[in-house]
Amino acid sequence: MSTSEMSRARRHLETTKKMKEMLPRFFTRMIERRFSNEPLAWCMVGVPPELLKAFDLLWEWPENFGTMCASRLVAPRFIEVAEGDGYSQELCSYVTNTMGYCKLVKETGEAPPESPLPGGMGNPSMLLGSGFICEPRWKWFQSIATRFLDVPVYSSDPLSPPWDVDPHDPRIADHYQQLIREDLFGQVEFLEKQTGKKLDLDLLREIMALSHKALAYWRDTLALRQAVPCPMGSTDYFSAIIPQMYMVGEAEAVDFYREIYQEVKARVDNKIGIVEDEKYRLVWFGLPPWFNLGIFNYLESFGAVFALESTYNVGDNFEVDLGNPLEAIVKRTWQRALRMHDYGSEVMPELCNPAVFGGFYGSKLLDEVVRDFSLDGAVMHLTRSCRAVSFGEVHTKNRLAAMGVPSLIFESDMADPRLWSDAQIKTRLHAFLETMRRQD
Amino acid sequence: MSKQLQGLARATHIASRRDERICALKKETGKPVIGYLCCFAPPEIISAAGAIPYRITGRPGDTTSEADAYVEPYGCTYVRNILAQAAKGRLDFLDGLVISHSCDMVQRLYGVWTYYRPLAYSRLFNVPHQLTPWSQRFFHRELGFFKESLEQFTGVTVTADQLKQTIARYNRNRTLIRELYALRRENPPLIKGSEMLDLLLAGGAVPAEEYITLLEETLTEVKARALPDPPGPRLLVWGSLLDDSTFYRMIEEAGGSVVTDDTCIGFRVWDQDVPETGDPLEGLKEHYLVNFQCPRTDRGPGVKRFDYILERAERYNVDGVVGYIISFCDPHKFDYPDLRDHLKKADLPMLLIDDNYSFTPAGAIKTRLQAFMEML
Ligand code: SF4
Ligand code: SF4
Numbered sequence: 181m182s183t184s185e186m187s188r189a190r191r192h193l194e195t196t197k198k199m200k201e202m203l204p205r206f207f208t209r210m211i212e213r214r215f216s217n218e219p220l221a222w223c224m225v226g227v228p229p230e231l232l233k234a235f236d237l238l239w240e241w242p243e244n245f246g247t248m249c250a251s252r253l254v255a256p257r258f259i260e261v262a263e264g265d266g267y268s269q270e271l272c273s274y275v276t277n278t279m280g281y282c283k284l285v286k287e288t289g290e291a292p293p294e295s296p297l298p299g300g301m302g303n304p305s306m307l308l309g310s311g312f313i314c315e316p317r318w319k320w321f322q323s324i325a326t327r328f329l330d331v332p333v334y335s336s337d338p339l340s341p342p343w344d345v346d347p348h349d350p351r352i353a354d355h356y357q358q359l360i361r362e363d364l365f366g367q368v369e370f371l372e373k374q375t376g377k378k379l380d381l382d383l384l385r386e387i388m389a390l391s392h393k394a395l396a397y398w399r400d401t402l403a404l405r406q407a408v409p410c411p412m413g414s415t416d417y418f419s420a421i422i423p424q425m426y427m428v429g430e431a432e433a434v435d436f437y438r439e440i441y442q443e444v445k446a447r448v449d450n451k452i453g454i455v456e457d458e459k460y461r462l463v464w465f466g467l468p469p470w471f472n473l474g475i476f477n478y479l480e481s482f483g484a485v486f487a488l489e490s491t492y493n494v495g496d497n498f499e500v501d502l503g504n505p506l507e508a509i510v511k512r513t514w515q516r517a518l519r520m521h522d523y524g525s526e527v528m529p530e531l532c533n534p535a536v537f538g539g540f541y542g543s544k545l546l547d548e549v550v551r552d553f554s555l556d557g558a559v560m561h562l563t564r565s566c567r568a569v570s571f572g573e574v575h576t577k578n579r580l581a582a583m584g585v586p587s588l589i590f591e592s593d594m595a596d597p598r599l600w601s602d603a604q605i606k607t608r609l610h611a612f613l614e615t616m617r618r619q620d
Numbered sequence: 621m622s623k624q625l626q627g628l629a630r631a632t633h634i635a636s637r638r639d640e641r642i643c644a645l646k647k648e649t650g651k652p653v654i655g656y657l658c659c660f661a662p663p664e665i666i667s668a669a670g671a672i673p674y675r676i677t678g679r680p681g682d683t684t685s686e687a688d689a690y691v692e693p694y695g696c697t698y699v700r701n702i703l704a705q706a707a708k709g710r711l712d713f714l715d716g717l718v719i720s721h722s723c724d725m726v727q728r729l730y731g732v733w734t735y736y737r738p739l740a741y742s743r744l745f746n747v748p749h750q751l752t753p754w755s756q757r758f759f760h761r762e763l764g765f766f767k768e769s770l771e772q773f774t775g776v777t778v779t780a781d782q783l784k785q786t787i788a789r790y791n792r793n794r795t796l797i798r799e800l801y802a803l804r805r806e807n808p809p810l811i812k813g814s815e816m817l818d819l820l821l822a823g824g825a826v827p828a829e830e831y832i833t834l835l836e837e838t839l840t841e842v843k844a845r846a847l848p849d850p851p852g853p854r855l856l857v858w859g860s861l862l863d864d865s866t867f868y869r870m871i872e873e874a875g876g877s878v879v880t881d882d883t884c885i886g887f888r889v890w891d892q893d894v895p896e897t898g899d900p901l902e903g904l905k906e907h908y909l910v911n912f913q914c915p916r917t918d919r920g921p922g923v924k925r926f927d928y929i930l931e932r933a934e935r936y937n938v939d940g941v942v943g944y945i946i947s948f949c950d951p952h953k954f955d956y957p958d959l960r961d962h963l964k965k966a967d968l969p970m971l972l973i974d975d976n977y978s979f980t981p982a983g984a985i986k987t988r989l990q991a992f993m994e995m996l
Contacts (some may be wrong), residue, residue, distance in 0.1 A: 265955035268974070270694075270948050284865050311749050315724045317917055318749060319954040323923030326958050333921055337755060339721070342744035343731050355761050362754030526731030543735070564694050567948065571728050575735070589692075 185602035186253060187474025189415035192454045196416045196439040199423065206218050206427055207297065213238055214302040217306045219375060222304040224321070226312025226336060227510050228378065229428040230391050231368070235375050239308075240301045242320070244425060246274030248296040248593035249281075250470035252321045257294055259596055260282070272316040273565040273595035282328040302409040305372050309335030334370040334606040338364050340517035343526040356517065361510045368506070387429030387556030391572055392498045394424060398582050409453025410461060411444045414476040414486040415428070416466050421492050459483030460616055461554050465490045466561035466570050467594035478606065479559075487553045487592035491569060527572030543579050550585055557616050558587035559609070563594045588612040628815055632957035634822035635865070637729050641825045642674050642945040652715035652774065653832045654741065657702065657729075659889050661722035662904050663747035667828060668786040670776035675824025675885070676711065678702050681978035685868050690732050696725040696948045697977040698861055699939045706733055712953040715775060716741030718766070723951050725823040737891055739832040741773040749918050751910060759909045763901045787829040790894065797823075797890040803842060805881040805936055808851045811842045815909035820885055821863060851877035853996035856933050858882045858959070859944035860952050866979050867944060874989035876996075882929050882935040883944070888913055905909025915951040926955075930966055942989070943972040969996065 191197055192230065214220055220238040223229075232239045249255040250273075256278030259273055265283060267276050281300065284292040307329070309321035318335035325333045334518025339359045340351060341347045347356070366380050398420070405412055427433040447453075462479075464486045469475060500511040520528065524543035549555070558580055560573040577587045590608050595601040625633050634641050646653050654666045655676040663673035686707035687700045705711050717739050719730040721756050725898035730744045746762055748755035771777055777990035797820070803810040813969050819838060823831045852875035857868070861884045868878050909917070920923040928950040935939065941963055945952045960970045973985060 194688055226969075266960060270951045271953055277952075315916065315950050316954070319915075321951065322803070322921050323919060323958060326923060335750065335918055337748050337752070337918075338751040339746050339748060339758070344734060344742065345744070348747065352765075358761075359748065359754060359758045363750075363752070366752055366754065369771065394751055444943075453897070478927070526735045527673070527728055556750060562692055562694065567695050568949075570692060571695065571724075572732075574688070574690055591694075602738070 184539065185600070186472045186597060187477070188251065189473035190477045191418065191419060192275045192413060193416045193420075193440065195436065195443050196419045198439075199436075203430065205599065210238060210426070211298055211302075214290070217303075218534065219305045220302045221306050221308050222301065222321070222422065224310040224312070224317045226310030226317070226338075227308045227367070230306075230384060230409070230426065230505075231379075231509070233387050234380060234430045234496075235371050235377055237371070237375065238302070238399065239426075240276045240304070241425060241471045243274050243317075244422070245281075245296070245301050246277045246595045247470040249277050249294075249596070251473070252294075252296050253471055253597060254294040254296070255471070255595045256598055270565060272314075272320075272352075272568075273593055275316050275320045275564075275594055276536060279323065282324055284327050284588045301491070303327060304329065304331055306331050306335040306340050306370075309333060311335060311337040311339075312414075314566075316568070321593060322399055332370070334367055334376075336367050339361055340525070341521060343521065343524060347521050353514070357510060357514050360508075360513050364509055366505060381505055385502050388502055388505050388508060390429045390434055391424075392502075394428070394434045394437040395498050397434070397441040398424065401437070401441045401444050402488075402493075404441075404448050405425035407448040407451075408554055409451065409455070409458040410487045411447035411452060413454045413480065414464055414468065414489060415473055416440075417486075417489055418473060439544075449579065454485055455480045455483050455619070457483050458470070458485055460613060462486050463488045463549065463553065463558045464561070465558060465573055465576060467491055467563050467566055468471075469561065469592050469597075469600060470594055471597040472600060475609075477606075479609060479613075484613055486559075490548065507560065508546045527575045536599060543575075545577070546579050546595060547583055550580075551585060555585065557585060557612070557613070560587060560589045561594075562589050562591045564599055565593050565596060586612070586616055627834070627841040628811075631819040631822040632815070633839060634825055635818040638674075638821065638825040639710070639713065642672065644825070645672055645825075645922065646713065653713060654716040654718060654770075655711065655714040656718045656720075658720045658722035658726055659914070660722060660747045660883055660908050661718045661766060661906055662746050662785045662894075664772060664783065664894070664904065665763070665778065666718070666758045667790075668778045668783045669767065669770035670774045671716065672827065673824075674714070675821075675863075676705075676714075677821065677824070678977065679705060680864045680866065681980060683813055684746065689728075691737055696723075696946055698723045698946050698949075699729045701977055703729060703733060707738055709724065711874065714739060715857060717742075718745055720745040721747045722914065724950070725948070729810060735941070736836045741769075743769050745761050747909065749916065751917065751923075752918070755904060755911060760901055760905045762903055765900075767939075780900055784896065786828070787894050787896060787900055787903065789832065791896070792825065793828055793835060794890050794893050796832065796839060799839060800835065801880060801887065801890070802843065806891070807854070807937070808848050808877050809854075809877055810847070811838075812872060813855075813857070813881070814865040814872060816878075817862065817868055817886065819898070820832075820861060821865070824885070830975075853877065853939040853993050854937055854981070855881045856880050856882065856929070856936065856938045857886070857944060858929060858941055860884075860946040860949045862886065862944060864979075867973075867975075870982065870986055871942065871989055874986055876942075876989065877992045878942075879938060880932055882913065882932065884914070886931070891901040915955045923958060925957050926962050929959070930968075933963075933966075933968055938968065940992065941970040942966055942992070943970055945972065945974050947974060948978045 255277045259276045261280030264278040307321040309318035423433045423436050498507045498512050502508050523545045562570045580587050652671045654671045655674045666673040684704040687704040721727040732741045855876050883996045895903040916991040963970050
């Protein structure tokens with residue numbers, strides 16, 4: 181890779197451009213609190229952020245920190261430090277990014293100057309891991325707490341039924357929900373002990389109501405992308421997930437998602453697409469190359485737009501009764517599992533907390549997706565260091581081929597730009613578009 | 621042929637023809653063969669349900685391009701190898717399949733395999749990563765579902781007593797294996813690491829009763845051996861799955877002696893007995909979830925989680941540790957730096973071999989092994 185080959189995303193929506201003011205305002209508030217040593221949890225996707233907010237905790241997502249380090253092209257610096265420590269290049273690059281970062285913090289006593297946020301990720305007082313989606317997401321915290329930080333860890337551990345078991349069988353449903361429920365109680369008990377506070381269920385309910393409201397706008401926004409021409413593309417999509425990760429349960433986040441909905445709706449009504457001449461409508465599978473989101477704009481320059489992404493997809497599983505907010509978390513998690521099962525979970529048998537996101541692969545609902553979004557093809561990013569999300573791309577490719585939908589798999593990584601080979605990838609993408617044109 | 625051979629010769633014979641042996645057994649008994657991967661779904665239950673448990677093994681170094689039609693090139697090379705075996709039709713003798721959710725890769729192998737090549741019986745045995753009371757309750761329920769699904773498939777109802785008897789038989793195997801392992805606490809060790817692994821591999825392809833005889837014969841045979849030459853450095857092998865004795869033979873050729881291990885198929889499964897509890901599923905849960913040491917299970921942060929390795933190293937008077945990790949094996953790759961540092965503090969040097977499940981290039985691996993032995 182060379183730095184000049186990487187380009188930042190150009191967004192199309194006014195609302196996402198506004199994040200440039202909204203997020204720094206939020207981060208400044210958060211960083212002030214971090215500097216005054218308020219309790220801070222590092223957590224993994226799958227941990228319900230609403231719960232953390234109900235405990236008035238500060239939180240940081242090392243996964244997201246990985247995306248920020250990637251987009252600022254500082255990830256290789258941290259990853260190389262971790263590699264020097266014996267961490268394999270094959271391990272998730274978000275993990276090695278954090279490992280290198282933590283090592284530097286331990287050695288120097290402060291956040292490395294390259295860190296994207298002032299003060300880096302702060303000094304956590306606890307680590308909240310999760311077995312959602314992949315193994316690295318709890319091994320990671322186990323290693324951090326072994327090598328770098330002597331803080332308590334709680335890793336949640338939900339499981340979901342495999343593709344060939346009927347989740348509607350009441351015994352199976354109970355079997356899995358019992359685990360999700362008891363694990364959630366364990367998490368609450370841990371948080372109560374660490375914060376010295378009792379969980380305020382009324383507050384949790386209020387936060388969840390706001391969170392779900394924001395998610396409902398986001399879900400409806402994503403559905404609007406079925407329109408031709410497509411009113412919103414991937415650069416806006418991958419940016420707009422950030423407010424829900426950090427500002428969950430805040431009125432400002434609800435406003436943000438309402439505005440994005442309204443803006444996208446207006447574009448649909450006025451038939452405004454993101455490219456002038458929409459030639460190809462695509463679906464994106466896998467994590468994006470955060471260090472080079474400009475690749476989406478590159479494809480747009482040939483009239484190719486992504487109407488849908490398989491990752492960070494929220495679905496509509498949050499329509500649950502909030503009377504008992506903890507049970508609501510159990511239910512929405514379970515509904516997510518059911519939804520994944522409906523998609524056909526043979527290659528992605530994991531569930532994910534819909535408060536943030538999950539993915540879809542599988543066999544059963546693909547034709548629905550292709551039809552509803554009028555898709556012409558699929559581009560799949562095979563991330564070398566994240567097999568959890570890229571596993572299943574070949575299977576999905578097979579499934580799409582059976583439906584007559586062409587697809588391309590290209591290899592790189594989500595956070596490690598050393599695995600990006602610009603000329604080769606662009607040639608392949610270009611050739612793929614050409615094949616689709618010939619098929620027209 | 622294998623019936624005329626005895627002890628180690630017989631074990632080596634079976635280990636090199638495991639599938640032939642199992643097909644013959646299937647023919648003789650008329651029982652269905654259930655293949656399994658990983659060590660969480662108890663073969664005791666398969667056996668008690670009137671089926672033949674068969675530990676599936678790969679073929680190191682064999683082509684895996686047949687797997688490309690179904691899975692990505694990045695991923696545990698062992699899992700890719702197994703899928704390629706299935707795709708080549710080499711596992712068609714299996715009537716059923718149970719794969720436990722040990723690591724991400726194996727869990728996903730299950731879906732792809734059963735989607736493209738469905739079997740008469742298949743089951744994903746789901747396993748939590750934590751050891752909390754609720755994870756243990758889940759595992760216990762999962763054992764029940766597993767038993768039930770097998771009963772439906774074979775038509776045999778498994779009573780608690782039958783299951784207890786089967787567990788007792790398997791425990792007898794465990795005791796004998798530990799006795800054989802103990803023969804390597806001595807110096808020089810009476811049985812080689814490669815011989816021991818072949819014996820264990822044979823065990824995955826014969827019924828427990830027959831295995832008892834094989835182990836007893838081997839024990840008598842080995843105990844009567846004249847002491848071999850004093851060996852080179854005494855080693856513990858730690859790491860991902862090793863289901864082929866080639867690697868141990870490479871170590872032996874380089875002058876080392878594998879006296880114990882912490883690997884699947886190896887000592888991880890035999891180190892302790894299944895507790896013989898009133899509710900047999902309870903004992904199986906204790907053994908297969910709580911006591912079974914695999915880095916895919918969360919035993920909390922801190923190096924205490926490796927103490928059992930240090931204890932074993934001490935018990936077997938080990939000079940050094942060889943780590944063997946298969947490419948893209950997350951659970952082991954995560955643990956390696958912590959383990960290496962912990963061993964270093966205990967003055968135990970460690971050599972890591974990162975391999976794509978082919979033991980190649982053999983020359984380079986041997987050179988590294990030799991250099992390590994010399995250093996020891
Ligand atoms: S899902 Fe992939 S990127 Fe995310 S933590 Fe797991 S391995 Fe890393
Ligand atoms: S070698 Fe590692 S990645 Fe492969 S199946 Fe075993 S534990 Fe999983």
